[in-house]
Amino acid sequence: MKIPRPTVKRLGLYYRCLSNYREDGVDFVSSQDIAxxxxxxxxxxxxxxxxxxxFGKRGLGYDVKKLLNEIAHIIGVNKEWNVAIVGAGNLGSALTSYPGLSKHKFRVLALFDNNQQKIGKKVSGITVYDISDLERTVNKLKIEIGVIAVPEFAAQHVAELLEKSGIKGIVNFAPVRLRTNVPVEDVDITLSFETIAYNVVKKSSTDLLDTSND
Amino acid sequence: MKIPRPTVKRLGLYYRCLSNYREDGVDFVSSQDIAxxxxxxxxxxxxxxxxxxxFGKRGLGYDVKKLLNEIAHIIGVNKEWNVAIVGAGNLGSALTSYPGLSKHKFRVLALFDNNQQKIGKKVSGITVYDISDLERTVNKLKIEIGVIAVPEFAAQHVAELLEKSGIKGIVNFAPVRLRTNVPVEDVDITLSFETIAYNVVKKSSTDLLDTSND
DNA sequence: TAGATTGTTAATCGATTAACAATC
DNA sequence: TAGATTGTTAATCGATTAACAATC
Structure with a gap:
């Protein structure tokens, strides 16, 4: 069946929301609670x-632990994912130790860079490999997800290297639409800033005319 | 007029695309080229x-520089935006020197933290202030956009501080939905990883059945 | 049983796309 | 003028929501 893209995004939100309920020791929640x-x-x-x-029981709602487990299976976080980050700059390094990843079954096992100064060093305990060792290391460490944290001009090239090395999915932090055959998820930081700029400008102009802020 | 949210996102993409055309010395583009x-x-x-x-000329397309200028006005990047980052951890520090921001009229003028070890130090040339100086500094430096780069548990509290200090918009990197009256744009890194996990799992299961990868 | 909440249908809402007259 | 491409309308597509029978 065809699943709407917004539904997939929300699945992640449900997962997080239910995790919070579980931590609070809540056993059952209704769709209303989550909503x-x-x-x-x-x-x-x-x-x-x-x-x-x-997944629910009529009259009762959803068993938090059970639903959490179901959603984990659906979005695939019931298993651990091996991750490599390409680009050992500030952003790549920050992601290496980002708590949101390790907490959610994403294990960063390798960093890659082309800067000889960085290769062989460690960042937050993770070795920086030479980008030319990408394919070998990806295979050896059974890496499935690649993260692109390199400058814009290098991103498409890195995407192709990742694809060739057998990676299954890419999380792309560079501000370009990549052309690949593997799934890509864009994290477009600049775009988010532009969107907030738009919304701030819009809000101040409507606030002048109108007191009922949309 | 009511502008669809997806349209606003695409405006940023058009802006970036046109910037590339301009750098390549292209004068006119058609909607087809952009598409x-x-x-x-x-x-x-x-x-x-x-x-x-x-903004276009029938039979000709769009004047790249003119359209760029129009879009810059619409999304509000015709002016410079003053930005403060709350949270001088790895992510906050990485954002401080993120080239995508400085390149696009977003100037990071201050970092905030509650760690006495960090306060007063500089990160990539930007001073780390005490979070208790937020309101004063925001006013003094005329900061309009706040960035939340603190752990999940502190995010809502920081959002309220930012709002109280008079900030106009928030870019939120913490994995929580914030309750505020100012516009918020979420950059949900964990959610992006979960989405890619879902897509990888889905693709491998459909690839087994089917050769026409959707 | 009575009350609550699910799962699902059908209606509504909103966004995308094709098509084409207008016009450079 | 002929060819190209816009701006806009109307049709299509897809996602959200209300409503409610099913059932715990």
Whole structure:
């Protein structure tokens, strides 16, 4: 079945929300509970889940641990993912020790760079390899996800190297649309700043006219 | 007029695409040229632009410099934006020197932290201030955009401090939905990894059945 | 049983796209 | 003028939401 893209994104949000409930020792939640936390409609939650199965109990809601486990399977975080980061600059280094990753089953096993000064050194305990060793290292360490944290001009080239080395998916922090055959997820930092600039400008202009901020 | 959210996102993409054309010395482009680079439909480009005015010449296309200037005005990057980053950890420090920001009219003028070890030091030339000086410094430096680069548990609190200090918009790197009255743009790194995990799992399962990878 | 909440259908809403007259 | 490409309308597509029967 065809799953709407927004549904996939929300699955990650449900997962996080349910993790918080579990940490708080909550056993059962309703679609309404989840919806309130996430600022969406309860029917949205139920519809999203219904693409994958029937996980709730009528009259009762959802068993937090059970649903968490189901969603983990759906989005694939029931297993650990081996990750390599290409680009040992500031951003790549920061990602290496980013707690959100290690906490969520993403293990950074290698960094790659083309700067001889950096190769062989360690960043937060992770070795920096020569980019020319990419294919060999990816195979040896069974790396499945590649992260592009290099400057814009090098990104497409790195994407091709990653694809050739047998990587299965790419998280791209460079501000370019990549042409590849593997799935790519863009984290477009500059675009986020531009969007917030737009919204700030819009808000100040509507605030002048109007007191009912949309 | 109500502008679709996806249109706003694409405006940033058009801006970047046109910047590249300008750097390459291209004077005129058609909606088709832009669409091809961005993997969308030409009518999408024309429709998006039509929300804001008539910028093209029939039979000719769009004057690159002129359109760039128009879009810069629309998304608000015709002026410089003063930015403060809260959280002088790895991510906050990396953002301080992120070339994508300085290149696009976003100037990081201050870092904030609550760690006495860090306060007063400089990171990439930017002073780390005490978080308790937030309001004063935001006013003094005329900071308009705040960046949240603190751990999850502190994010909502920081958002409230930013709002109280008079900031106009927030770019949030913490994995929480914030409750504020100012515009927020989320950069959800963990969610991007989860999405790529989902897509990798899905692709390998469909690849087994099917050779026409969607 | 009565109350609550699910899973699902159908209606609504919003965004994308094709098509084409207008016009450079 | 002939060819190209815009701006815009209308049709299509896809996602959200309300409503409600099913059922715990």
């Amino acid at each position: 309130e936390k996430l600022n969406i409609k309860p029917s949205q939650v139920r519809k999203d889940l219904s693409y994958f199965g029937e | 091809e680079k961005l993997n969308i439909k030409p009518s999408q480009v024309r429709k998006d632009l039509s929300y804001f005015g008539e």
